[in-house]
Amino acid sequence: MSVQIGNIDLGEFPLLLAPMEDVSDPPFRYVCKQNGADMMYTEFISSEGLIRDAAKSRQKLDIFEYERPIGIQIFGSDIDHMREATEIASLAGPDLMDINYGCPVKQVACRGAGASLLQDIDKMVAMTKAVVNATHLPVTVKTRLGWDDNTKNVYEVAERLQDVGIKALTIHGRTRAQMYKGVADWSLIRDIKKNPRIKIPIFGNGDIDSPEKAADWRMEFGVDGMMIGRAAIGYPWIFREIKHFFNTGQHLDKPTITERIAACSTHLQKSIEWKGPKTGIFEMRRHYSNYFKGIDHFKEFRMRLVTAGNLEEVQQILAEIDEKYAIEMA
Template structure:
């Protein structure tokens, strides 16, 4: 078993990465029932929480059915991070995660996210401020370093462990890489194999097939894997990886009924959580990924993104099931570059 403080996870747990505008409660719910072992909220601005910003506060919503679940915060000011940690405490998640990895300009220019990789002393102070302000286990998600000339994750891991974090997730790219190129897991393996490191180390970056998950498990020896983009529109990846690691065999790709069932679950949870208008609007970004691989789907997809009533969307989904009944999906060949969003933490 893998343990984060007192949180018990299965051997080699699969984590859903926190993704801005993706990892909301409806999406987390469908990932949970399809095998995700630990999930995180979208990242939340510490300044936004302190200002009582509506969007930031709504991201604190968590539900017992998705536990264990962590709330992720970001910021570059010690006092703001400490105060936001106290606010997070009040909603009783299982853990609190700090984002030191988001590479997008709007976050970095505020001295937060991956910007903190340029000042490890500040990273340590921010982390210590959070650890000292909460009773929750504190974890961190970060990258290898700012650029190829400053890959400092080894030093970062030791110093963050020393101030009290309980687990570390590492994305195998630098900030300057953004999401380009291939994730480099060798530095992640060195952190895991460092005899000073006693906390769980989770690897993140480019895991998009069961084969790759098993290969990276064996090659790099990490305690578990965090999956981001590959789960968008395909929450089945968690159970597919678990089955392949256990048996060496592939599960059959989900059929049309299975896919539509998950779309319905996602849709109705979205409407229940955010209301009809917002819930339906926010689902529109997901249909392309859920229905990828279906021939001549454009007409149906156009209906799904223009209809404004849940009952009408259900009727279109019924049409899709009827039209593609018996369609044999191929094992997914994922184009990771096509799965973009504003920030993978």
């Protein structure tokens, strides 16, 4: 059976790309889409930034036809500002709106946004209702198990947010207190999925980093789909590898050095097209070591890549990498 969010058909068991700050921009989303991500989200966007028309927040609204279906994710602590931001973001033409009630970082959570709303469910419900009423698009939510081990309240959150009209819920299997440490616990996610009152799709998030784990957890926890975040950074092939494993029980071959270089080059090209040469090259630096993770004696190349100042220089280094490792690995 297909998973539906509003009128969006996501196929039988969708794999979603998580919204990650400073990572899930259009260039990165492009390579993930090429490799099988079924639905993606923008980086999270501050409602205050949208209302003030801040350039950084505005730029994050950029979406492209090839990315569909795509959601714009917003966060904030003021209900009226979230309503206003929803109206602004809806005009950018996404397929859905998503609210972030999961971000654990201090600058967000300590300002009463993101995961901090897990401490005030009434406010979270009122805010969600305001967002649902402010747009014609389906609204989804991403959250965590609770604020800390003593307040794992996501079971109640799921019921109450469904009641005010959200169309899907993604749950990260950690509390806010855990940040990204420890092991994600999906048992509560399974309980919510089994709750007869819950009719909306439930997606699991946290620690999915291999095809086997995805297959095991799909069986064990019964979710409708999975959201993948950190495992896709520098490794967009994770989506196609998981799908191949689901369908065949076999592992796809790991990407060759030539494939890694091709994805890295595409990402860089899109980065320059979207942000201009200077920023595009600078912001790509955080991705190089991920694209070439696990390759022996790569340090010298990495140092050169992160100091290269123009496209020609980067392309020259990538060509050298291709030549060196293609010979070694042949």
